[in-house]
Amino acid sequence: MERDPLLRRLERDAVVACAALAVAAAALMPARLAAAAGVAGGGALVWISYRGIKGGIDAAVEFGGNRPGSGWFGLVKFLARYGILAAVAYVIMARLSLPPVAVVAGASSFVIAAIVEALRSLINPHS
Numbered sequence: 022m023e024r025d026p027l028l029r030r031l032e033r034d035a036v037v038a039c040a041a042l043a044v045a046a047a048a049l050m051p052a053r054l055a056a057a058a059g060v061a062g063g064g065a066l067v068w069i070s071y072r073g074i075k076g077g078i079d080a081a082v083e084f085g086g087n088r089p090g091s092g093w094f095g096l097v098k099f100l101a102r103y104g105i106l107a108a109v110a111y112v113i114m115a116r117l118s119l120p121p122v123a124v125v126a127g128a129s130s131f132v133i134a135a136i137v138e139a140l141r142s143l144i145n146p147h148s
Contacts, residue, residue: 027138028075034134035071042126042133052120059119060121063127066110073102073130 043060050056077099113119 025072028140030129031134031138032071032139035064035067037139038133039127039130042130046123046126050123051118055118056120056123058117059113059121059123060127062109062113062117062119063124064130065127066106066113066124067128067131068097069102069109073099076102120137 039060043057046056046060047053055126077096080094080096113124114121
């Protein structure tokens with residue numbers, strides 16, 4: 022369970038944006054299934070990257086805490102996630118040959134979520 026409501030909203034909005042982009046890609050692009058799969062693949066890439074960064078930050082915070090040894094495991098997980106990210110990107114682009122535009126659109130889902138959150142904070146600055 023996420024402790025920070027802002028991060029929870031960003032995560033939720035990124036999933037919603039990725040799903041909306043997948044539906045739009047399936048409706049608008051010629052290779053419907055491949056386009057929707059490309060968006061989902063791009064969304065998976067950004068999710069893996071986000072979880073890696075978040076895990077690395079959590080590990081760094083834990084490393085600075087008073088629990089000996091717990092931070093090292095988090096840092097190893099952080100580095101392993103980038104290996105997984107590279108493998109997933111390779112499969113998506115080289116092996117599955119998904120449309121690059123769709124993959125980039127899916128990877129942009131977190132950016133869209135951040136824009137939505139920024140607009141939300143401009144409209145209602147006290148929430």
